[in-house]
Amino acid sequence: MYNWLKGGAAKTKIGIWTLKGPVLVIAEKPKAARKIAEALSQHFIIRKYEGVPYYEIRSTSLVIYVASAVGHLYTLHTEHQGYPVFEYKWVPAHVVEEEKKYSRKYLELLSKLARECHYYVNACDYDIEGSVIGYLIVKFHGSEERAFRAKFSSLVRSELRASFENLTPLDYDMVESGLCRHELDWIWGINVSRALTSAIYHATKRRITLSAGRVQTPTLKYVADRELERALFIPLPQYTITVKLRKAGKVFTAEFTENPVPDIKTASTVKSAVLKSKYLVVKDYVAERKEYSPPPPFNLSDLQYEAARILxxxxxxxxxxxxxxxLEALISYPRTNSQKLPLSLNYEEILQKLARIDKYRSLVTRLLRETRGILKPVEGEKEDPAHPAIYPTGNTPQNLTREQWALYDLIVRRFLAVFAPSAVILHTRAVLEAPSTGYKFTCSGVVVEYSGWLTYYPYHAPSTKIIPHLTRGEKVEVAGVAVRESYTRPLAKLKKIDILKWMESVEIGTEATRAPIIE
Structure with missing residues (x-):
């Protein structure tokens, strides 16, 4: 029943409590291990190995140990010098990487417990990296044939218990994908890096270590090309023409439709003609109400964009x-590409829990009143087979830092917004023309008539701008004309979020690796 092999593995699910013999549960991080132990039993025993905590749970016929990795405990390494090199193996990271020395005791603990156990559960994050982390521990210290996978999207007790009641075979598709990417990145990186380092030495006799990577190097070239383009940019003068108009004692501004103009002579000609005419004639006036649906729930990329823009x-x-x-069980798993919430999620229960938090009580009350309790979330196009969009679990935050609160608030407000009604915004636009010359000017206004989802997520609300109601053929007094000189600007200096957007657009890197590579 438990001899699940690669390739043709059965899809049978099994509960952890039906296993006979000691079980090692492998978490990806220490906090996750604690949450898992708390979910599995209220009567767990805390033990320690060289200061590293692990958890023991005993029942009549079963012993469960919950222990943690600290990210990747294995890395690729070669004894071969020079290049090209294609001989390598997985080795403990603490043996070859100084910055991973701290991980030794975690691996020793897992190895010790694995020798005492008959079954193994990979309970690392359910993504490619988590699959690889847990798999390599099982491969070198346990048994793949007696190993299982736990899948969960949050560290909420009920979801964790359900996950351990429905263990599946190891997720070899994700494991093989992860191993392949790690090995390909390693082969590419070490050979190109060594070739570059060697080339510099032979050309200059200077020993400089250069680093290259399959994702890092194309990204660096994009940044370098952008900086070169900025450095070579030559600014040129340009001129912007605006006209102040007055109607019924109210002044508003219109922009020349051909802004910016390239020379001061043209700008002066337009200014003189408009001042001479003393009025502009309304050629068109349009008022249009538009409904704007709420944005979809956050995936990691959307959250990163908004946190960069707002915070x-x-x-x-x-x-x-x-x-x-x-890890505090306040939100679901963040490294997801999905913009969809699962139908199985109890939306009302989460909202009622959020209402216990003072700053969200009135918002939840209003939302339930506006929706009449019919909670149907907006969805985006993007999907992720492993995890849903990011959502708050409803657990009450404790002792968060200012920055943690800021991001949590963003996630909660976005979650509330996806259930809310559309916003209604009135857009007005007018086109005015100088008589005889035909020079055209435009002005526009915007007013939020019904806030809808903007009440909950106000970060997309437009600034109110009002222009008077105009009618075609109406003459509007010119109160003044201004010409402003400026210079053309180079492309903006890249921000980290701009680099992230570019990496996603060309599909290099993953949700987990892009941000660290940018740094």
Whole structure:
């Protein structure tokens, strides 16, 4: 029943409590191990190995040990010098990487427990990296034939218990994908890096270590090309013409439709003609109400974009804080590409839990009143087979930092917004013309008539701008004309979030690796 082999593995699910013999549950991080132990039993025993905690759970016929990795405990290494090199093997990271020395005791603990156990559960994050982390521990210290996979998208007790009641075979598709990417990145990186380092030495006799990577190097070239283009940019003068108009004592501004103009002579000609005419004639006036649906729930990329725009966070900071919130069981798994919430999620229960938090109580009450309790979330196009979109679990935050609160608030507000009604915005636009010369000017206004989802997620609300109602053929007094000189600007200096967008557009890197590579 338990001899699940690669390739043709049965899809049978099994509960952890039906296993006979000691079981080792492998978590990806220490906080996750604690959450898993708390979910499996209220009577777990805390033990320690060289200061590293692990958890023991005993029942009549079963012993479960829950222990943690600290990210990747294995890395690729070669004894071969020079290049090309294609001989390599997986080795403990603490043996070959100074910065991973701290991981030794975690691996020793897992190895010790694995020798005492008959079954193994990979309970690392359910993504490619988590699959590889757990698999390599099982491969070198346990038995693949007696190994299982736990799948969960949040560290909420009920979801964790359900996950361990429905263990599946190891997820070899994700394991093989992860191993392949790691090995391909390693082969590409070490050979190109060594070739570059050797080339520099032979050309200059200087020993400089250069680093190249399958994702890192194309990204670096994109940044370098952008900086070169900025450095070579020659600014040129340009001129912007605006006219102040007055109607019924109210002044508003219109822009020349051909802005910016390239020379001061043209700008002066337009200014003189408009001042001479003393009025502009309304050629068109349009008022249009538009409904705007709520944005979809966050995936990691959308969260990184919004956190950069609203909070000024770098992609890596957003990713790290989101992972901290996940480990506190406050949000679902953040490294997801999905813009869809699962139908199985109890939306009303989460909202009622959020209503216990003072700052969200009135918002939840209003949302339930506006929707009449019919909670149907907006969805985006993107999907992820492993995890849904990011959502708050409803657990009450405790002792969050200011930055953690800021990101958590963004996630909660976006979650509320996806259930809310559309916003209604009135757009007005007028085209005015100078008589005889035909010079055209435009002005526009915007007013939020019904806030809808903008009440919950106000970060897309437009600034109110009002222009008076105009009618075709109406003459509007010119109160003044201004010509402003400026210079053409180079492309904006790249921000980290711009680099992330480019990496996604050309499909290099993953949700987990892009932000660290940018740093």
């Amino acid at each position: 000024g966070f770098t992609p890596l900071k957003t990713q790290k804080i989101a992972e901290e919130l996940y």
